[in-house]
Amino acid sequence: MPTPDAPVTGPADTGRSTRTGRPAGGPLRQAGLREHHLGLVMRQVAAARRPPSRADIAAATGLTRATVSALVDELITGRLLAEVAPPPRTGAGRPATGLVLAADGPAGLGLEINVDYLAACVVDLAGTVRHRTVLRADQRPDQPRQVLARLADLAGTALAAPQVAGLTLAGAAVAVPGLVARDGLVRLAPNLGWHDVDVPGALAQQPTLADVAVVVDNEANLAALGELHARAGELTDFVYVSGEIGIGAGIIIDGHLFRGARGWSGELGHMAVRPDGPACRCGAAGCLEQYAGQEAILRAAGVARAGLPAAAALRRLTRRAGSADVAARSALDSAATALGVVLAGVVNLLDVQTVVLGGIYAPLADWMVPHVEAEITRRVLTAAWSPVAVRASVLGAEAAATGAAGSVVRAVRDHPAPWLVRP
Template structure:
């Protein structure tokens, strides 16, 4: 399967003072595994020793531990071109730990499994309008989906080492969903509601069993790691019934002082505009959210899931339907107004359109770019790139699962020390 993210870089680690033997082993495991994860060409033991400054004996011992723990596997050697035995390259293993990515959105539940190589090994979406359901009932449905994902992981020889749950709302550090206006959730204790269900994952030291995060943030992380060598700073806009944004600055997610950054859908584009579900007036969602665009295209009340709605709009726009084209042009204009403010404030050079917007990028990009050209102070000599997301509508769940796997790569000793 295709690799959907890569470890961005090997972080050089320096120690000060005496280091205990156990700590030194933990450090060496992390250095070697990150080196293997950071390259597209499988490195040999000798190359790792040369790159890291570790002795060949140390690298060999560390690699043996990583192979025994199913974190690393050996590649077939290249054909010999000279004297001596060809060295075998080292690859991340595809039958060891995996991350579980979960998503609760307004009209669907999703679960996916991503292995250590970044390949998506399982992905399932259940279409359901969650607005009439209580949070407890919605999460019960998610647990059922997670159970099927776990069974698929077991069948593939994978062990789920942690889970990340994406929610379209404001989430605090404890996993409490303070507000998800499009779901009608307020102060929902997601970890508490899930505590009464069977564990979703196996315990691994250093990996939280469950992280609850804003869906746009996890989508942005998924995009960051889906494009090795891509921009280190960008705005990822997830457009579905709600509109959220993940902000990546210098390769790191910017959450804000309380972790609630990125609520782009509630940035006003017209102070006298229609009332939003949040109670304010003229929010971007009332102009460029899925329901607003469908209504403008003559599809009000169609009650379509996010991906189906995007495909329906794309089909209509592709056939030249005047109402659909006008609706997308108006949505793109409103989106461009809001995004221009973010670009002016943060000096970003890339805007990524995710969720349903990825499918509609062909029609949304021109009006968004037109507004950026008109409104961004530096556009004359430093134009902004606007493009669809690499992962499309799957980015939040895949980004969540990938965040679990990257924790293991950063600290493999936790996985290796788990009870067998």
């Protein structure tokens, strides 16, 4: 899966630096207007509910038909757009040929590092998942270099999948459960025990990813972006809660990811439920993770067993909750109540309209949502006349890897010029 000579800008929406890649922003150069128009055409096609014609794009953008036609021809030649057969004619005149994102164009690789699993996902330019693979194993006993070597091997498996054959790799985004600096340095991942780990540098030493533009970001941020685009046009302001061993949040305001001054917003799991509560790995006490994290829920439900994989324990918890097992229901009720208390504070502060429960919370939503909603209703000042919706993620546990891969192809769609064939 070769890459073009001119590397693409890093994944859209992440705001992170790439190890290789073209800096975004800056004044428009002479070719800037053309590049802007190319991106405008790509976004029009990507957002359309049905394949738009050249005339449709001209009408929507205000560009002349001749300009749109020239831009579309470039994008088709560069394997970024493709033509589809026109719909059956229903009136006079010749039906217009529609345009879609090219299924054989650039693809994005999403990689996720979590405490008890690694994941890889490849999506094509249209955002269709072409391959997904998960390796379930506790990452805490091993050093970062060992974990990253396994992640690179998983990436190699994904890129060698038959469904990915023929696609061109545009880049990779890595989701990590921790604080990520703008250069990709993982400052702190408390549940992994990582401090100041240079993820892009380490992956550059792996043959599978040596020549790939790599972006690193917080897993909840990438999951929130994945959810935003999976629900295109439906949600613009929400808090995405990533429930795993750790708990993170991705905050979407007016359709954009909110990062905070240093890019470290969303550490929901380390907000205090009880200041005098149990010790947390972060060094504080009474953090939400100690009440509503995956391991806390499994222990309280009595389904955690030595040697039993977390995925199997979660399936057992779901079965018991479905059969009204008292311990299982009590564990979920308590976790959801603690989560609702913290989220009520977030809603009071940010005034978001929706909370999306992701990660392990998505399949447990039937039992958790009523208690989360009850706490938000009780504690949010505006809830009486502006209720907050609590929903399960449509991407579930796959949100972070899928969102990471999707951010890569959105960067291509926003900045397609480097991918076009030039004299």
